[in-house]
Amino acid sequence: MEMTKCTTLDEAREKIDQVDEEIVKLIAKRNDYIKQIAHFKTSVDEIKADDRIEDVISRVREQAISLDLSPNLINELYVKMIDAMVESEVAEFNNATSF
Numbered sequence: 744m745e746m747t748k749c750t751t752l753d754e755a756r757e758k759i760d761q762v763d764e765e766i767v768k769l770i771a772k773r774n775d776y777i778k779q780i781a782h783f784k785t786s787v788d789e790i791k792a793d794d795r796i797e798d799v800i801s802r803v804r805e806q807a808i809s810l811d812l813s814p815n816l817i818n819e820l821y822v823k824m825i826d827a828m829v830e831s832e833v834a835e836f837n838n839a840t841s842f
Contacts, residue, residue, distance in 0.1 A: 781835035
């Protein structure tokens with residue numbers, strides 16, 4: 744992972760703002776894929792795939808550990824994000840099947 748050594752507080756804050764912008768873009772991209780997945784499902788019950796969620800959480804926790812980041816932080820973020828995206832996927836599924 745490439746890091747720039749900042750020499751001022753303002754520079755460090757600017758870098759954080761840039762990272763935040765990229766994080767939001769990546770979350771939006773992930774959500775777009777979630778909406779696509781809704782079109783491959785055949786029922787609302789199929790949408791919350793607990794095994795898949797467990798695999799994702801396990802994978803990102805391991806990645807966090809390898810990057811010296813709190814796995815608990817990543818776990819909490821992903822649980823919240825996945826819960827919200829499941830709602831988004833259900834809405835997309837319902838919209839697609841209402842025609």
